[in-house]
Amino acid sequence: MTDTAPGILVVLPTLGDRLEFLRETLESVAVQRSTVALTLVVVSPPSAAEARALAESYDAVLVDDPKLGISAAINCGLKARTSERYYAWIGDDDLFRPGGLARLQGMLESDARAVVAYGACDYVDPHGGIAWVSAAGRLATFILPFGPDLIPNPAALIRFDDLEAIGGFDESLRYAMDLDAFLSLRRRGRFLATREPVAAFRWHPDSLTVANRRASSAESEAVKRAHLPKGLRPFSFLWDLPVRWASRYAASRVTARARALAATVPPGSRE
Numbered sequence: 001m002t003d004t005a006p007g008i009l010v011v012l013p014t015l016g017d018r019l020e021f022l023r024e025t026l027e028s029v030a031v032q033r034s035t036v037a038l039t040l041v042v043v044s045p046p047s048a049a050e051a052r053a054l055a056e057s058y059d060a061v062l063v064d065d066p067k068l069g070i071s072a073a074i075n076c077g078l079k080a081r082t083s084e085r086y087y088a089w090i091g092d093d094d095l096f097r098p099g100g101l102a103r104l105q106g107m108l109e110s111d112a113r114a115v116v117a118y119g120a121c122d123y124v125d126p127h128g129g130i131a132w133v134s135a136a137g138r139l140a141t142f143i144l145p146f147g148p149d150l151i152p153n154p155a156a157l158i159r160f161d162d163l164e165a166i167g168g169f170d171e172s173l174r175y176a177m178d179l180d181a182f183l184s185l186r187r188r189g190r191f192l193a194t195r196e197p198v199a200a201f202r203w204h205p206d207s208l209t210v211a212n213r214r215a216s217s218a219e220s221e222a223v224k225r226a227h228l229p230k231g232l233r234p235f236s237f238l239w240d241l242p243v244r245w246a247s248r249y250a251a252s253r254v255t256a257r258a259r260a261l262a263a264t265v266p267p268g269s270r271e
Helices: 019-032 049-057 070-078 100-109 138-143 160-165 177-185 213-227 237-263
Strands: 008-013 038-044 061-064 086-089 114-124 130-134 156-159 190-202
Touching (some): 008 019, 019 049, 019 100, 038 049, 038 070, 049 061, 061 070, 070 177, 086 160, 100 114, 100 156, 100 190, 130 190, 138 190, 156 160, 156 177, 160 177, 177 213
Parallel strands (some): 008 038, 008 086, 038 061, 114 190
């Protein structure tokens, strides 16, 4: 890694209750340091002593979780910014693929008009087996206002100044804060896409959006409706219903695939 100032702020919120997954996530962040300069900010409750000690061993900046929800936790992490030009989010059980952040940073630096760069994302089961690959490419940007959000949050890099210009993340939102931010950022500049996997999302029953699919869908629909021109809002049900059905169907397929993969893992090797 070169001796330049950190270019990327990576925010990792955690409650500290999944230490084995957290260790894998931290390792995946550490691997990025060989190709990009980054600051890792871990947002956690002060009581999560083991998780905080583990994060410190990976040179993380520790920020106390305000206990006001995931959006507020991320916004607290954003306040740790010093000179970073880009922002990335990672869940405490997700992964960056080697070279993923460097690829996304290179895309943004190649186009001054771009505000977001995103790539493909592997959906993996609890043991790391790939159950699905989300690789919508440019289509994800096109359908964002009325279709499903196909920009996986761990696979996106955002230009920091633009994120601050929209006020960060809406703290009233629990599931669709990234969708809300993307729709606001869409008005500020270009979105760049690659179909190369740059991250992995861990798909398991206790994932927030997986376990609360109905609430997540309802919040996403409300967010998209709020961003529509007023004249179109009364007609949003025309696409909300088919999108809701398609999303649930896709989720059921990924869940079935993840369960099938988990069933092939020998009991002794399970987490």
